[in-house]
Amino acid sequence: MSEAVGSEGSELRSAAEAILIVADEPVTTSAIAEALGIDESACEELLEGLAAEYRGEAPGSRAHGFLLRRAAGGWRFASVPEHADLVEQFIIGGATARLSQAALETLAVVAYRQPVTRGRVAQIRGVNVDGVMRTLHARGLIEEAGAETSGAILYRTTGDFLEYLGIDSLDELPPLAPYLPRVEALGEIVEQADEMAGRRTP
Numbered sequence: 001m002s003e004a005v006g007s008e009g010s011e012l013r014s015a016a017e018a019i020l021i022v023a024d025e026p027v028t029t030s031a032i033a034e035a036l037g038i039d040e041s042a043c044e045e046l047l048e049g050l051a052a053e054y055r056g057e058a059p060g061s062r063a064h065g066f067l068l069r070r071a072a073g074g075w076r077f078a079s080v081p082e083h084a085d086l087v088e089q090f091i092i093g094g095a096t097a098r099l100s101q102a103a104l105e106t107l108a109v110v111a112y113r114q115p116v117t118r119g120r121v122a123q124i125r126g127v128n129v130d131g132v133m134r135t136l137h138a139r140g141l142i143e144e145a146g147a148e149t150s151g152a153i154l155y156r157t158t159g160d161f162l163e164y165l166g167i168d169s170l171d172e173l174p175p176l177a178p179y180l181p182r183v184e185a186l187g188e189i190v191e192q193a194d195e196m197a198g199r200r201t202p
Contacts, residue, residue, distance in 0.1 A: 026074030115154035
């Protein structure tokens, strides 16, 4: 066991929890390490230990109603999948706020072709995507990423997109690019993320 989880372990763990509980987005290991004044490897071990404790896997621990998981290159708290339905009902009163099929298809094109213009997305999908692109932008799933020499705005996915899918980086996306437009796997990732994270999808 490292020094980080030894004699000062309890205080460091408490401090890490305090940082994570107030964060409104995933916090990187390096940021937490800097705040705690420990090296990154020790912080990684501390966070992994906390995650195991919340899952009930550490000696003497019990499973909790929340977990600590990796998301968008950092760490954040989330409710456990066993209570996903209960949490969703509590937050949104039974109403659903899932993305439409058209939005998922458009999001898939942006994800695999980014940075990409709105016109190119429309060309790939074969329909006008202005309204859907505005919706995705408003929900924080895509953002502007410069412009082509013609002046057409380029779009890319955001950190919120990674959180939405419950993945850590774009490298974890399945190899769909040669077959676009096709969104079955993207929808499956969303469903799996819902089950794993036990949280509302945008």
